[in-house]
Each structure stands twice: as structure tokens, then as C-alpha cells.
Amino acid sequence: MPRPTYPVTLINRHTLSSNTIQLDFQVDGEFDFIAGQFVQFMIDHDGKTHKRSYSIANSPEAFRADGHLEIAISLVKGGLASELFSQADLGLKLDMAGPFGILTAPADHSGQIVLAGTGTGLAPYRSMLPTLISMADNGIPVTVIMGVRHRSDLIYEQAFRDAAKQHSNLDYQVCISRETDVDENINEFNGYVQERFEHLNLDTGSDLVYLCGNPNMIDDAAKVLLDMGFGVRQVKREKYVYSGH
Ligand SMILES: Cc1cc2nc3c(=O)[nH]c(=O)nc-3n(C[C@H](O)[C@H](O)[C@H](O)COP(=O)(O)OP(=O)(O)OC[C@H]3O[C@@H](n4cnc5c(N)ncnc54)[C@H](O)[C@@H]3O)c2cc1C
Structure with a gap:
């Protein structure tokens, strides 16, 4: 079953490392996730919608406190999402789908x-x-x-x-x-x-x-x-x- 999409707004961008930026998005709607999951941004370009996946970098607890989703992006030269996210003005609006993925912490585990x-x-x-x-x-x-x-x-x-x-x-x-x-x-x-x-x-x-x-x-x-x-x-x-x- 397709996951619902949520309107998101880019509210902040800062440098994490020589080639990595963090983007903060305000999410509208009843979005929630489990730590370790990822989301997909829908990027309209050349008459098509392109999907790009990104892991959520902040904890569910932090997200629930302020409604801000943090994403870390390693910039790829000439990449569609990389160019958009490194240059877009704050206030950029996109649709986001998710959450997806099962790279989540085990509910019950006793080993290392x-x-x-x-x-x-x-x-x-x-x-x-x-x-x-x-x-x-x-x-x-x-x-x-x-x-x-x-x-x-x-x-x-x-x-x-x-x-x-x-x-x-x-x-x-x-x-x-x-x-x-x-x-x-x-x-x-x-x-x-x-x-x-x-x-x-x-x-x-x-x-x-x-x-x-x-x-x-x-x-x-x-x-x-x-x-x-x-x-x-x-x-x-x-x-x-x-x-x-
Ligand atoms: C489940 C999942 C989670 C992901 N989470 C993250 C995340 O948290 N952070 C993150 O930065 N990325 C993540 N990615 C990768 C991300 O979805 C994009 O593929 C990446 O950001 C490049 O997108 P782009 O539109 O900028 O480049 P594209 O337009 O897709 O690619 C442009 C050109 O660059 C090449 N290229 C693309 N990526 C790379 C690369 N990494 N190294 C070298 N060449 C490349 C392509 O072959 C193409 O020729 C994730 C991918 C998946 C599947």
C-alpha cells in the first residue's frame, strides 16, 4: 500500500563536513517514524517526478518536540537532489513520502x-x-x-x-x-x-x-x-x- 505524502518546507541548512550538509524540514500533517527509517522526497524536474531517499538523522523524540525533520546529505556533483538542496532558498516546499525501512533497533535483544x-x-x-x-x-x-x-x-x-x-x-x-x-x-x-x-x-x-x-x-x-x-x-x-x- 503506498505511504501517504506530507508537505514539507525547508527551514534551515548548515554544513556538517567538507561535503555534507544538514537540511531541516518542517513537516505538515500527522507524520511519525521509528528511529533508523528513511523518507523519500518528490522532486519535479523536466516534467517528471523523481524520488530521492534520505535517512532521518534526528530522533523521533526530537522530531515530536518541534516537528522538524533533520536530513544529512552528501553532495554529489551535478546530482539532481544535491544541486537542488545545496542551492534552494529556505522556504522551498516539497512532498515527502514515508517513513520506510527496517534498519531499526531491535525491540528485544540481549547480545552485543x-x-x-x-x-x-x-x-x-x-x-x-x-x-x-x-x-x-x-x-x-x-x-x-x-x-x-x-x-x-x-x-x-x-x-x-x-x-x-x-x-x-x-x-x-x-x-x-x-x-x-x-x-x-x-x-x-x-x-x-x-x-x-x-x-x-x-x-x-x-x-x-x-x-x-x-x-x-x-x-x-x-x-x-x-x-x-x-x-x-x-x-x-x-x-x-x-x-x-
Ligand atoms: C534507502 C536509502 C537511503 C539513503 N539515505 C541517504 C542519506 O541519508 N544521505 C545521503 O546523502 N544519501 C542517501 N541516499 C542516496 C540518495 O537517495 C541519492 O541517491 C543521493 O543523494 C544522490 O542523489 P542526486 O539526485 O543528488 O544524484 P543523481 O541525480 O541521482 O545522480 C547524479 C550522478 O551522480 C552519480 N551518483 C549519485 N550518487 C552518487 C554517489 N553517492 N557517489 C558517486 N556518484 C554518485 C549518479 O550515478 C549520476 O551519474 C539514500 C539512498 C537510499 C536508497
Whole structure:
């Protein structure tokens, strides 16, 4: 059944990293979502309506408080949505469909949870952060792993560092693939997110791993996990495939 659409208005835009912006939308109507889900914006161009999917980056609790939906967009040169969202005046009105997706926190789980993302693939984990904190406080080890090429690509860094500092069961690690000048004392590592799995004392019988973002990272990371003995249903994936294709 098609999801209803909601009119949204662009109310704010700011820079998150060298190539990433955050957009804040005011949503009209009775919209709600589960942390980790995504929405689709309808963009009219050349007589057609093009759909572009984006994870919701703020928590349901934050959204319910002010009605603002936060979206993190990694800009693609010449991309339809990228050009529109980087240049549009505040006040831009669009239709939005959703929520969609099942990359959501488990209702009931007792093993370790690892959430790995590249670039804006961290956005759904930021949306889940209050849930992850409450799981960690209830004794479930939670590890968030952010993968970027350069340190300047990191987004929402402080929120995760603060959460890790304040909640002993919540760990935050950064993998930087194209810089060797890293500080392992603050959980910065050179390499790819999937290279961290062997260091996490994973239990293939009880743990859950989330992968979000670059499709190549997800394929490579899923292969590592399946080779370790994880079942397919223990590896939850959300690939940011290009919507235009
Ligand atoms: C479920 C889901 C959730 C998503 N969530 C997010 C999100 O939270 N944040 C986010 O930034 N994106 C997200 N995406 C990707 C997003 O939907 C768009 O595909 C992306 O923003 C590019 O759209 P565009 O219109 O700017 O480029 P398009 O007009 O679609 O593409 C223009 C050109 O750029 C190429 N291209 C497109 N994307 C890339 C890329 N990433 N790298 C290199 N070349 C590219 C295309 O092949 C094409 O030639 C998500 C995708 C899915 C399926």
C-alpha cells in the first residue's frame, strides 16, 4: 500500500563536513517514524517526478518536540537532489513520502550490537542514539563505527563521542581510510570499518550487526561477517544505492 505524502518546507541548512550538509524540514500533517527509517522526497524536474531517499538523522523524540525533520546529505556533483538542496532558498516546499525501512533497533535483544556506517550512513544511528544509550545503560554492549576517507568527512562526531564518554557500554570508533596520522588512544584507526570486526569479541550466535551507507562497504563488510559465521538475519543492511538508477 503506498505511504501517504506530507508537505514539507525547508527551514534551515548548515554544513556538517567538507561535503555534507544538514537540511531541516518542517513537516505538515500527522507524520511519525521509528528511529533508523528513511523518507523519500518528490522532486519535479523536466516534467517528471523523481524520488530521492534520505535517512532521518534526528530522533523521533526530537522530531515530536518541534516537528522538524533533520536530513544529512552528501553532495554529489551535478546530482539532481544535491544541486537542488545545496542551492534552494529556505522556504522551498516539497512532498515527502514515508517513513520506510527496517534498519531499526531491535525491540528485544540481549547480545552485543555493532552499527557501522560510512559517510551519511551514520545518520540513522544518530536517530537511534537515545535508544542505543538506553540499551547500553541496560547492559547491552553497543559499538558505533564510523567510516570516512578523511577526518574532514566526519559528521555528528561530538554527539557520539559525548555518548561514549558518558555511557560505559557504548563505544564509538572511527575508521579513516586515507589518512595514516590517526590516534588509537581516542579510537581512531586507519583502514575500513570491516577491519574492526575481528577486534570486537563478536559472538556469531547472539550479536547483531548493522551496516549502512556505501553499497561496496556493505558488500565487503557483510562478506567478512558471513565468513565469520554470522547468519544473514543477524546482518541488517541499508544500501545507499543511487535513486536515479
Ligand atoms: C534507502 C536509502 C537511503 C539513503 N539515505 C541517504 C542519506 O541519508 N544521505 C545521503 O546523502 N544519501 C542517501 N541516499 C542516496 C540518495 O537517495 C541519492 O541517491 C543521493 O543523494 C544522490 O542523489 P542526486 O539526485 O543528488 O544524484 P543523481 O541525480 O541521482 O545522480 C547524479 C550522478 O551522480 C552519480 N551518483 C549519485 N550518487 C552518487 C554517489 N553517492 N557517489 C558517486 N556518484 C554518485 C549518479 O550515478 C549520476 O551519474 C539514500 C539512498 C537510499 C536508497
